[in-house]
Amino acid sequence: MKRIAMLNLNYLMIRPYLKQYLLLIAFALVFGIAFQNTTYPGMMAIVMLINLGVYPFMLEEKAQGDILYATLSVRRRDVVVGRYLFGLLLLIPGFLLVFSPLALSLLTGGPAEVAEVAGMALAMVVVALLFNAIQFPAFFKMGYAKARYIVFVPMIFFAALFIVIWKIVPNDMLAPFIAWLDALPTQSLLFLGAALVAVVFLLYVISGVIACRFYSARDL
């Protein structure tokens, strides 16, 4: 019950700031539908999820929410679990956003790029959960203000690694891998996607366990 209460508290924290996303979502949808392109809503969903996942940390830092939690009838572990559950819950509006062009397309009899939308949804889940898995423990250990720059270090590292692989590794070395992916039957692609999500979810859970230890040991 206390975890549900924490979920509710997280939602109430970001609620006053949700409306600023409505306009951005509307733009993304209009562009996505107008240009028959799922990238806009997908990218918007990723940005939204990453931002909204961090919002409670930012807001509680400003309001010294940690002190509020300590006065409430809730264990520190449930504060952490509530935040991680909230990160998962945010995927729901993300999915709605990613799949909305497809749904509209189906309703209006337009072309339905199911594979493209599914790929975007997969990318959204992987990126959002990975971002949160990296950031959340640092925020729980040090607080938002101290940790916000530190969490960029692993992200910059991964981005740099990606660029290095893309730019330095010769195309003919990557080509067989891309061709292999292209040649995979839909069923195998789905399995691969599910496996990727499972791995990322496992990392998310491990991150939660680490965050629990950090937060439980912290003096507030």
Added chain:
Amino acid sequence: MNNSIEIKCLTKRFNAFTLEGVSLSVPCGYITGLIGPNGSGKTTTIKLVLGMLKKDAGEILLFEQDSKAGGEALKEDISVVMDQPYYIEDWRLYQVEKALAPFYPNWDSAAFRRYLAQFELDAKKKVKELSRGMKMKLQVAAALSHNAKLLILDEPTSGLDPVARDELTDVLQEFIRDGERAVLFSTHITADLEKIADYIAYLRDGQLQFFGTKDDFVGAYVLLKGGQNSLTDDQKKLVIGYRAHGAGFDGLLRREDLNKLPGAVVTEPASIDEIIVRMNKGGQ
């Protein structure tokens, strides 16, 4: 149950400050004032009781159970009012209730609305639109709306006008009326405690200087005034916070030392404030 809080030999070490071996209790049916100058360890003690800080040594019992082992269930019976509310500034007051109520099985919405009305707080207002006094009242309204048995207040009256402070003291007296509930009230504005406290715990430099009834605390000292040269050097050493001025001297004296001084000195009852100020100056 006799005590809602029992602290035994509580120690917490920081780099520049140590709370050392503090032992005190907060009996049910009474208001206990936790007093001392800034930096004396009042907030540290409260943070340790609430589990915000990890203790280095000692024991904290809440409702006769170990504070750590009792966990969240114990906290359902505790209300806390801090020096400022730690709510999201953009929340409206009815959203404060929506955020807090799910944490307490005994949350009483009708009581919360009643207190908002009593304190003249508009539920549609945002937290950031409230004055300091109104924010304190909002915290008190929330604190009194889940049938808590223990109310902990940490410097709630700092910066409040006398009317708001008076309202708060009335609320606290009402809270303990049934004899089953207790209040721990940390403040450096001791005039509030002068009116309502039953027990006093006096901290200085992280050490408990006194714990007992307010009457014992106030009765243990007298204010001393006298002319120049009315005390010998040895007698001056008995005076706490000895201050010489043009007309003579003044200071604080333990009542038990009164018979060691000449009859020419004048004594007056000392207030809590005067005792703390003198003891702080005298370093005793």
